[in-house]
Amino acid sequence: MIVYPSIDKLLANVPSRYSLAVLASKRAHQLEAGSLRMLAEYQSPRTVGQALEEIAAGDVVIDPDSKLLERDAERLEHQQELRDDANDDAGHDEH
Template sequence: MLYPPLNQLTSKVSSKYLIATVAAKRARELYDKPETALLEHYHSVKTVGKALEEIAAGKITPIEPELNESEFETKD
């Protein structure tokens, strides 16, 4: 059984791709600087699992840029 469950993660972050990207980035940060841990207790031993637990707990949230219509090119 995976922890945290995917449905718990997708309730916090809308895109599975974004979950994977944020978790990978945070896992690298946890690997390089373990003192930056945001939870007192983790179920997982691996940094990716720890990052996913932080996302599920709401400690890590991605910043999604606001898109303006002017940022898109239209092809006529």
């Protein structure tokens, strides 16, 4: 569970939870590969947490010209909707 930074602070900088997940994942991979760190110090020892801290600080943002991240977020959202529908259908079968 994310305690810091708060989800509200994160979503102030990113348009959706799905975009946040994709952005944090991509940034965490960059950090693991040795990319330049944006903050002087981090509260989280893990790269995903560090990526979220950078996003909350406004140091890592979605490139407005990039359609790839938007497509990734849309794909994730669609997959989640399919899972939700499947779970709803499974719940109806039990009755």
